[in-house]
Amino acid sequence: MDIVLLSRWQxxxxxxxxxxxVPLTLGLGVFVAVLETMYxxxxxxxxxxLTKFWGKLFLINYAxxxxxxxxxxxxxxMNWSEYSRFVGDIFxxxxxxEGLLAFFLESTFLGVWIFGWERLSKKLHAVVIWLVAIGxxxxxxxxxxxxxxxxxxxxFVINGGRAEMVNFGALLGNPRAWYLFxxxxxxxxxxxxxxxxxxxxYHLLRKxxxxxxxxxxxxxxxxxFISTVLVIGTGHVQGLYLKQVQPMAAAASEAHFETQDPxxxxxxxxxxxxxxxxxxxxxxxRALSFLYYFKFSGEVEGINNIQAQYEQQYGPGDYVxxxxxxxxxxxxxxxxxxxMALITLVVxxxxxxxxxxxxxxxxxxxxxxxxxxxxxNTAGWILTETxxxxxxxxxxxxxxxxxxxxxxPGTVLISLVGFVVVYAVLMGVDLYLLIRNAKxxxxxxxxxxxxxxxxAVEKKSGGK
Amino acid sequence: xxxxxxxxxxxxxxxxxxxxxxxFDFGVGMLLPLLGKKDEERRAIINTIGPHWDGNEVWLIxxxxxxxxxxxxxxxxxxxxxYLGFFLLLLALIFRxxxxxxxxxxxxxxxxxTWDILISVSSFLAAFLLGVVFTxxxxxxxxxxxxxxxxxxxxxxxxxxxxxxxxxxVIFMLHGANFLSLKLSDDLHVRAVKVAKTFWVTxxxxxxxxxxxxxxxxxxxxxxxxxxxILPLLAAxxxxxxxxxxxxKEGWAFAMTGLTIFFAVSSLFVALxxxxxxxxxxxxxxxxxxxxxxxxxxxxxxxxxxxxxxxxVLAYQIWTYVIFxxxxxxxxxxxTY
Numbered sequence: 001m002d003i004v005l006l007s008r009w010q011x012x013x014x015x016x017x018x019x020x021x022v023p024l025t026l027g028l029g030v031f032v033a034v035l036e037t038m039y040x041x042x043x044x045x046x047x048x049x050l051t052k053f054w055g056k057l058f059l060i061n062y063a064x065x066x067x068x069x070x071x072x073x074x075x076x077x078m079n080w081s082e083y084s085r086f087v088g089d090i091f092x093x094x095x096x097x098e099g100l101l102a103f104f105l106e107s108t109f110l111g112v113w114i115f116g117w118e119r120l121s122k123k124l125h126a127v128v129i130w131l132v133a134i135g136x137x138x139x140x141x142x143x144x145x146x147x148x149x150x151x152x153x154x155x156f157v158i159n160g161g162r163a164e165m166v167n168f169g170a171l172l173g174n175p176r177a178w179y180l181f182x183x184x185x186x187x188x189x190x191x192x193x194x195x196x197x198x199x200x201x202y203h204l205l206r207k208x209x210x211x212x213x214x215x216x217x218x219x220x221x222x223x224x225f226i227s228t229v230l231v232i233g234t235g236h237v238q239g240l241y242l243k244q245v246q247p248m249a250a251a252a253s254e255a256h257f258e259t260q261d262p263x264x265x266x267x268x269x270x271x272x273x274x275x276x277x278x279x280x281x282x283x284x285x286r287a288l289s290f291l292y293y294f295k296f297s298g299e300v301e302g303i304n305n306i307q308a309q310y311e312q313q314y315g316p317g318d319y320v321x322x323x324x325x326x327x328x329x330x331x332x333x334x335x336x337x338x339x340m341a342l343i344t345l346v347v348x349x350x351x352x353x354x355x356x357x358x359x360x361x362x363x364x365x366x367x368x369x370x371x372x373x374x375x376x377n378t379a380g381w382i383l384t385e386t387x388x389x390x391x392x393x394x395x396x397x398x399x400x401x402x403x404x405x406x407x408x409p410g411t412v413l414i415s416l417v418g419f420v421v422v423y424a425v426l427m428g429v430d431l432y433l434l435i436r437n438a439k440x441x442x443x444x445x446x447x448x449x450x451x452x453x454x455x456a457v458e459k460k461s462g463g464k
Numbered sequence: 465x466x467x468x469x470x471x472x473x474x475x476x477x478x479x480x481x482x483x484x485x486x487x488f489d490f491g492v493g494m495l496l497p498l499l500g501k502k503d504e505e506r507r508a509i510i511n512t513i514g515p516h517w518d519g520n521e522v523w524l525i526x527x528x529x530x531x532x533x534x535x536x537x538x539x540x541x542x543x544x545x546x547y548l549g550f551f552l553l554l555l556a557l558i559f560r561x562x563x564x565x566x567x568x569x570x571x572x573x574x575x576x577x578t579w580d581i582l583i584s585v586s587s588f589l590a591a592f593l594l595g596v597v598f599t600x601x602x603x604x605x606x607x608x609x610x611x612x613x614x615x616x617x618x619x620x621x622x623x624x625x626x627x628x629x630x631x632x633x634v635i636f637m638l639h640g641a642n643f644l645s646l647k648l649s650d651d652l653h654v655r656a657v658k659v660a661k662t663f664w665v666t667x668x669x670x671x672x673x674x675x676x677x678x679x680x681x682x683x684x685x686x687x688x689x690x691x692x693x694i695l696p697l698l699a700a701x702x703x704x705x706x707x708x709x710x711x712x713k714e715g716w717a718f719a720m721t722g723l724t725i726f727f728a729v730s731s732l733f734v735a736l737x738x739x740x741x742x743x744x745x746x747x748x749x750x751x752x753x754x755x756x757x758x759x760x761x762x763x764x765x766x767x768x769x770x771x772x773x774x775x776x777v778l779a780y781q782i783w784t785y786v787i788f789x790x791x792x793x794x795x796x797x798x799x800t801y
Binding site for chain 1: 503507511514515516517518519521522524525526528529530531532533534536537539540541542543544545547548550551554555557558559561562564565566568569570571572573576610611612613614617758759761762765766769770773774777780781784787788796799800801
């Protein structure tokens with residue numbers, strides 16, 4: 001194993017892991033803020049308990065997001081120093097601004113929110129959680145502005161062997177970044193919606209705090225449906241834009257090898273073991289043209305053509321990403337996206353119809369549904385980051401040239417194994433705490449700390 | 465060029481802010497098992513930094529981000545060069561961060577003890593590693609003509625760097641004890657003052673030994689002359705003064721360890737200037753505020769952002785210390801975490 005491959009694995013695993021926590025933070029923060037606003041308006045103590053209940057789960061999740069985010073901030077320099085040198089003039093700016101504008105805001109005010117229930121007025125306390133939610137959303141924007149540059153570099157010149165910023169407005173206005181941002185924050189809301197639907201359903205089924213959990217169930221069903229539709233919509237326009245600026249990535253996601261007009265859409269396909277060549281495919285005639293042009297004709301460039309173009313432009317080499325991976329993550333994402341839209345529509349209807357008993361099987365399946373957004377979010381990022389390969393910055397720098405030259409495979413292996421082991425342990429602990437607190441129901445929100453158990457030896461009976 | 469100097473100062477300010485704020489967080493973490501005997505006491509100790517530690521840690525994240533934005537070559541050389549050091553630092557910060565959030569969520573004494581020990585150990589480790597990193601930056605490490613670090617992990621573990629790690633630990637511990645003297649009440653308050661007083665001599669001896677060693681074992685301080693020499697001296701004066709205030713004016717005692725950190729870390733940056741990393745291979749290979757920096761355009765953009773945002777951040781962070789200025793009691797009813 002070489003340092004490039006090991007570093008790529010480490011980056012992929014730590015980033016995917018980090019992104020298990022981020023979408024829930026983005027979405028659940030907004031839900032908690034909405035609930036607390038409802039509490040301020042109505043003064044209903046049940047709504048306060050509900051706010052604290054979801055707030056507590058938000059905090060457990062948030063802690064994991066913060067500490068795994070630290071790794072993200074450092075590992076560009078640690079594993080990808082040549083990348084950092086090459087794009088630091090541009091890429092560092094959104095990262096630094098993310099810290100100054102977003103992280104300070106969300107972290108500082110989250111501390112105030114946790115400890116400020118008795119010290120701040122009701123209204124101010126609700127404002128504080130909105131500031132936290134705004135901070136998280138801003139941080140998503142700036143990190144995606146940075147990622148947007150990697151996908152579609154804009155506002156730069158190459159000077160002295162590195163990329164230098166010449167237009168900060170172009171960096172922030174990069175359409176690629178905006179599509180990513182809108183897609184990501186709506187998928188954050190979807191993640192939180194399924195999370196809330198699942199745990200609310202669990203309690204509704206057990207007839208615990210029924211009124212409160214009906215409130216959160218219905219809220220999540222409505223927001224969930226709207227945001228799922230938004231995810232699909234932003235995903236589609238993102239796909240259209242992808243074809244313009246990263247045609248290879250777009251073609252790979254469709255396993256579209258030959259340029260066609262009209263172009264067929266591949267429904268399922270088989271690939272060679274290396275995942276780079278198509279063996280067979282079941283096609284829907286003309287459908288790919290339709291997806292791109294909204295009519296049943298129009299040329300769609302294929303992988304082979306683009307490869308030939310790139311060889312002319314950048315010299316000999318393999319510019320084709322791992323097609324099978326991108327093809328399947330894309331299909332997986334789209335299929336589950338539509339499934340989630342259907343589910344949220346059904347549960348919205350179910351809630352609007354006052355929870356008819358014959359449909360109560362819905363409550364049984366919703367807890368399983370919590371995993372859906374996690375699978376989709378992960379598939380989405382695997383697609384986004386691998387379809388760009390072999391580039392780390394599209395057209396400017398290849399991933400193999402980005403790695404830190406001073407590292408040895410042994411060193412990277414130590415950190416890779418270390419992160420995997422620590423992250424696995426913490427995932428276990430985090431899930432245990434989340435599920436345990438979620439199952440407790442509203443009682444879990446009453447206090448931030450569980451009372452200390454009296455050790456068995458101190459009990460006279462010695463029963464336990 | 466002026467912007468390069470300004471950004472060197474800004475990066476220094478971010479690190480100083482981080483050491484000042486997270487310094488007492490680390491100290492509180494280290495002292496947790498020592499000072500807190502009962503669960504309620506430990507909770508009270510954690511609650512003193514509860515509202516603040518996360519916001520304090522952002523100073524480090526932002527310092528890292530600002531280094532990346534203003535001096536990408538510094539960021540690249542430092543983080544790739546000190547790879548395993550930063551890996552261990554990350555693990556320490558990961559465990560510390562989740563421990564604060566997780567420990568109170570389950571009532572089992574075994575569970576809580578485990579996290580308490582993790583908080584303490586990771587606070588020691590993080591402080592130690594930061595001391596090692598910063599000492600090595602000032603002392604110089606092997607860096608070649610391409611600004612690439614050529615040493616190994618063990619190059620970083622040298623006597624003076626270890627001493628730097630130890631000095632960082634003792635200063636943070638005293639800073640933490642002073643913070644706790646200011647924030648705790650009743651029995652715990654008495655204990656915190658006592659620890660601070662007892663621990664003061666050790667801190668003074670070890671940190672003075674470190675600074676003297678550093679000043680006379682590296683060229684950078686001597687070359688700079690009086691300016692670089694006076695800062696370590698001021699750090700020592702502040703450290704002596706803190707003893708005078710202990711147990712009487714606790715706010716002042718805390719301010720004095722804060723000043724100690726301010727002067728000590730400033731002295732490192734002044735000694736470093738105009739370099740950002742010193743090459744022990746050849747002075748020609750030093751990373752400087754010029755050859756490691758971003759373009760003038762990026763520095764200009766970042767200057768505008770920083771000039772707007774830093775005062776705002778400072779204002780609301782200070783506000784949080786005002787809201788939570790009350791002393792914390794070891795009384796389960798009033799505790800959050």
